[in-house]
Amino acid sequence: MAMPGAAIAAAAPSATQVVKIGFSAPLTGPQASAGADNLGGMQMALDRLNAEGMTIANQKVSFKAIVEDDQGDPRSGMGAVQKLIDMPVDVMMGPYNSGVVIPTSRLLDTAGIVTMTVASNPKITEQGYANLFRVAPSDSQLGGKMGLYAAKELKVKRVAVVDDRTAYGQGLAIEFAKVAKANGLQVVGMEYTNDKATDFNAILTSIKGKRADAIFYGGYAPQGGPMRRQMKQLGMDMYLLGGESICSPEMGRLGGANVDEKVYCARAGGELNKSPEAKNFAVDYQKRFQRTPEVFAASYYDAMMLMGQAMKAADAVSGPKLQAELVKIKYQGVMGSYEFDPQHNLKDTPVTIFNFQKGLPTPISTY
Known part of the structure; x- marks a missing residue:
């Protein structure tokens, strides 16, 4: 017993x-x-x-x-x-x-x-x-919301799209271009670089000749910061747009004062100051x-x-x-509420649009 x-x-x-x-x-x-x-x-x-x-x-x-x-x-x-x-x-x-x-x-x-x-x-x-x-x-949400914002709020008419050939960058660029075109923007060029690049002068010179109002970059901050600096060196005082991976203080660290209020990015969920x-x-x-x-x-x-x-x-x-x-x-x-749909994506994913002020991303609108 x-x-x-x-x-x-x-x-x-x-x-x-x-x-x-x-x-x-x-x-x-x-x-x-x-x-x-x-x-x-x-x-x-x-x-x-x-x-x-x-x-x-x-x-x-x-x-x-x-x-x-x-x-x-x-x-x-x-x-x-x-x-x-x-x-x-x-x-x-x-x-x-x-x-x-x-x-x-x-x-x-x-x-x-x-x-x-x-x-x-x-x-x-x-x-x-x-x-x-x-x-x-997902890219559909981030790239799409940035495309919508460019059309409706920034009133961009002509945009060039650059991606870094990564699965992330390409996916983001494709979704941005899709929504941008659907909202009346003319995509004047689809260019690409890579996620190790540091020199963007050839791409930027080509874009400058196409009279774009903005560049959308599908990629990461280590390329985004130098790209913005080289844009300014070429006299290209236009918008630089991107997704969450340029929505980082690293952009300011790498691009200095060139990363200004004309740099916009889309990022997930709530804002870290609410x-x-x-x-x-x-x-x-x-x-x-x-x-x-x-x-x-x-x-x-x-x-x-x-x-x-x-x-x-x-x-x-x-x-x-x-x-x-x-x-x-x-x-x-x-960052907000978490609940998954049948594909295991988040059901409710508001996207916040930021621009840069004093080298730091600052929230301005939620879409």
């Missing part, structure tokens, strides 16, 4: 389980600042979850980040993600770049690892992977890392907190039970 104490002992929580959170992003190279920004946001959420404490499946858990540098490159990304799968990690935050997410998402889904990404190319969720969730707007929670996040991030949160720090924070809530509700740190909980979850975070 079992002793009464044995049942009590069996019901008591056992030793702490370490929940391994995989993270893949560019931590070296031109996009290292974005990778560090993302990691900082996620780490703040892990610190909070660990401080609050959580018991799952009758076991105390602690959260630990397992970090890989994918350099923002699809080939490097495949190796980085495979290392995390082999470990294995329990869940995955990232990758960051669309060009890395598209090939690695199949590996993660096959391994049954629930994954959250901010990557925006529409193809990501169109693949139909059950374990993949997007926690930021709610008390948002203000607190920005202050705490600055205090912790001695830098201003950039584009996705708050999104990674929200995504990790959302994941923690789903784990608690599912009573599981990975696998089908966690996935099923995310499908139906509703969560209010720093």
